[in-house]
Amino acid sequence: MGIVLQADTAELEIQSKQPVLAILTVDDEIQMFRGNRSNFADLIQAGGEHGFIVYVVTVKQLKLTRKQLDGFTFDASTESWVMQKFPFPDLIYNRIPLREDELLPEVKQKIAACMKNPRVKLFNPAFFNKWSLFKWLRMSKSTQPFIPTTRRMLTQGGLGKMMIKHKFLYLKPISGKAGKGIMTIQLQPEKPLPYRLKIQADKKSITYNCGTINKLWVRIKKESTGERYIAQQGIQLASFNERSFDLRALVQKNQRGQWDISGIGARVAGSLSITTHVPRGGSIDDPEKLLISAFGHEEARKLLVKTHNTALTIAKQIERGSRRRLVEMSLDLGVDQEGNIWFFEANAKPMKFDEPDIRKRSLDRIFQYGHYVLNKKAGKKGAV
Ligand SMILES: Nc1ncnc2c1ncn2[C@@H]1O[C@H](COP(=O)(O)OP(=O)(O)O)[C@@H](O)[C@H]1O
Ligand SMILES: [Mg+2]
The missing domain is CATH 3.30.720 (Signal recognition particle alu RNA binding heterodimer, srp9/1)
Known part of the structure; x- marks a missing residue:
């Protein structure tokens, strides 16, 4: 009996030490919850590889005083989403897909409550709006040169x-x-x-x-x-085969809690489009190739380094300006025909990057940073 009890307690302890991340979204009458399901399934899978329990939770299911919550996981064998009980999360990763949903009073209240609650850390409190971004980036000499009027x-x-x-x-x-x-x-x-x-x-x-x-x-x-x-x-963007292109940088916090570049991709505009979005006829391409074709080898190498550094400087200033703890963002950057870098916008909830290496790194980083945050929290507790 004693031995069994010990084993049970040990198991419980191990279980309670396993970090838990909940992906926050809103519920949906027809499909249970909203959001990019394949992204959520990838997160659950990647989290498992990093020792995390990961599940999807809706704003309604997230009850901040409970020990356990209803949530959803993806069952790969039946390729379906199933509802079950999960332990209360240590980290909440906000992936509410639409601004309109995030602005609903009950959603706003829940997010505000999460931010105040010492039991959880909230990753990515809210979408950015384009005007605030420019106000924040204008405040610092380090970022002023990159923002168009x-x-x-x-x-x-x-x-x-x-x-x-x-x-x-x-x-x-x-x-x-x-x-x-x-x-x-x-x-x-x-x-x-x-x-x-x-x-x-x-x-x-x-x-x-x-x-x-x-x-x-x-x-x-x-x-x-x-x-x-x-x-x-308007910026006269550099072009490839007479099509404008711009750059997308994914910036995330790493395992040391510092901003880091997870990848830089490029999008070439559709021939009839004024933007470079893929659903609007744009296409994905290799930034190095495009920059070499527009500026030559040597200048292209310098521009890539400059883009890297600029993206980090901008991410830091956005975090400072927003006065919130941020975990990741994607930046839309333009390179003009003279080789100057310009900031167009930042997304607080980056879309999936289709480049496989960037995609893999982006998933890993969420959990590497997650470990960092939780270890820091545990360390602090111990010291008090
Ligand atoms: N000031 C600008 N000058 C030149 N191109 C721009 C400018 N602003 C946006 N674009 C182009 O339009 C795209 C979409 O603009 P963006 O601000 O990212 O809006 P959205 O939120 O719709 O993605 C950019 O990626 C870029 O290709
Ligand atoms: Mg954009």
């Missing part, structure tokens, strides 16, 4: 003033993603219809030429459907 698009007068200095502008919804709602304006004063407005449609862009800024403004207002927008200096 950016204003909120509030009035026709304001837009007109911006166009005196910048003949090429990007208009972007503050809470946008995946190229939705993006427009460009090109001012060509010598033409009879000098204002050229391009609007991103599914895979192509639609062009309107207008004679006056009044007409341009009416059209923009009609297209922007009440969304808040920023107007931004």
